[in-house]
Amino acid sequence: MIQLNHIDKRFGQHQVLSDVSLTVPQGRVTALIGPSGSGKSTLLRCVNLLETPTAGTVAVGDAKLTFSPDSPPPSRQDIHALRLQTGMVFQNFQLFPHRTALENVMEGLLVVRKWSRDQAAARALELLQQVGLAHKADAWPGTLSGGQQQRVAIARALAQSPSLLLCDEPTSALDPELASEVVAVLRDLAANRMTMLIATHDLRLAATLADTVVFLEDGRIVEHGDSRELFLQPRNPRTASYVATLQEGLPEGWRQ
Amino acid sequence: MPDWLKLMWESLPPLLYAGLVFTVPLTLLSFAFGLTLGFVTALARLYGPRALADGFRFYVWLIRGTPLLVQLFLIFYGLPKAGIVFDPLPAAVLGFSLNVGAYTSEVIRAALLAVPRGQWEAAYSIGLTWAQAMRRTILPQASRVAVPPLANSFISLIKDTSLAAVLTVPEIFQAAQRIASVTYEPLILYTETALIYLVFSSVLSAGQQKLEQRFGQHLSEPKEQP
Numbered sequence: 001m002i003q004l005n006h007i008d009k010r011f012g013q014h015q016v017l018s019d020v021s022l023t024v025p026q027g028r029v030t031a032l033i034g035p036s037g038s039g040k041s042t043l044l045r046c047v048n049l050l051e052t053p054t055a056g057t058v059a060v061g062d063a064k065l066t067f068s069p070d071s072p073p074p075s076r077q078d079i080h081a082l083r084l085q086t087g088m089v090f091q092n093f094q095l096f097p098h099r100t101a102l103e104n105v106m107e108g109l110l111v112v113r114k115w116s117r118d119q120a121a122a123r124a125l126e127l128l129q130q131v132g133l134a135h136k137a138d139a140w141p142g143t144l145s146g147g148q149q150q151r152v153a154i155a156r157a158l159a160q161s162p163s164l165l166l167c168d169e170p171t172s173a174l175d176p177e178l179a180s181e182v183v184a185v186l187r188d189l190a191a192n193r194m195t196m197l198i199a200t201h202d203l204r205l206a207a208t209l210a211d212t213v214v215f216l217e218d219g220r221i222v223e224h225g226d227s228r229e230l231f232l233q234p235r236n237p238r239t240a241s242y243v244a245t246l247q248e249g250l251p252e253g254w255r256q
Numbered sequence: 257m258p259d260w261l262k263l264m265w266e267s268l269p270p271l272l273y274a275g276l277v278f279t280v281p282l283t284l285l286s287f288a289f290g291l292t293l294g295f296v297t298a299l300a301r302l303y304g305p306r307a308l309a310d311g312f313r314f315y316v317w318l319i320r321g322t323p324l325l326v327q328l329f330l331i332f333y334g335l336p337k338a339g340i341v342f343d344p345l346p347a348a349v350l351g352f353s354l355n356v357g358a359y360t361s362e363v364i365r366a367a368l369l370a371v372p373r374g375q376w377e378a379a380y381s382i383g384l385t386w387a388q389a390m391r392r393t394i395l396p397q398a399s400r401v402a403v404p405p406l407a408n409s410f411i412s413l414i415k416d417t418s419l420a421a422v423l424t425v426p427e428i429f430q431a432a433q434r435i436a437s438v439t440y441e442p443l444i445l446y447t448e449t450a451l452i453y454l455v456f457s458s459v460l461s462a463g464q465q466k467l468e469q470r471f472g473q474h475l476s477e478p479k480e481q482p
Contacts, residue, residue: 048381050377080385083383086381090377090381094374094375094377094378096379097397098396098397098400098471099474107384107392108382108384111383111384111392112383112384112388140474141474142475156382157382159382
């Protein structure tokens, strides 16, 4: 289980997150939605500590770290241990361009887990198969389409069997067709009970994948609930006007 | 055989000897020390605590702002006044290394900064430590960017080592001066010397291409237009 308690994040005077508390249930998909600048990416990055919260508690599995402006930050080892329980998928893929698809997936197994090359390659190939890219194992990332790169990135994030997969705008850099192949992979993972936290401004993606949706604005949670309910019967008027764009996507007269 | 060719032929062995015994080792040693110093300087300036970064910035400012020849004179002829005495070769290696370090530190700093921040984050996200991310993710990509300008420094260095002649190091240029002063044929001797430097730097340029290919195997060359 993943638990965030009273997370504050300030960049200088700018308050990005204010008192955000959130529980991500095991085996479920939680989507963070909200307008640009609402803090959803920052919140996601606070979970694996790519951003250090100004205050609050982050708990993933048995690792639990508390941050406070008055006390020294947790040790590097503690941060590392917590990070190892998470995998992350980035908006711009961020594959290592100087390594092949297979080597990208192997990297953590070789360097962090100290597996042998053969073992790591076998596991990496299995994961590439899972995302439908075993035939591209020896390709350089630069020769792959965006959708293929993102699928390799997902395989890389899963290599060390994290208990939580973080996805930061996983489809935003892709055209709709390429996005759909990434969504298919994420849906497979969800069906296999992978715990996921997805930050996205693609409401269709959130509606398709997520069990629970969290609507953030100005660094605060506005509404948090079952995804069907939040999209169809939002309680908060602000949520209602935001999610309305999902239905209003089609031109007048196209809707029944 | 015309006289000028005969003179060139006969002076080739002493010139090559001076090159292989002094110029080449002087260049290799200075570049190895200089590159190490440049790397440390770049790291200190990018990631070190403020005071350390400032110290290294002062060093770069000092070396880049003063002539190499003056630095060499200071080390070899000036420092003995303060009780620090160097033999000619170590004095030259010290001077050239400090120089290479200052210039290459800027190249390395720029190359490290050229790697997108997201690459650090991707490396951290799979659990790499700072040192592992640096070694396995950032440096290989930065090297691709750094090789051409570093090769520039290397080629400059091999030519700059001719300045060691003024520190009484018997490298190629000093050997040429010696022969020219007894044969009264400066045109022939210095032409020959220039040609030898040209051959040395051409070999280095070929090495640069090999290195670029090695670090850039993931980048395919743009296809030729038919």
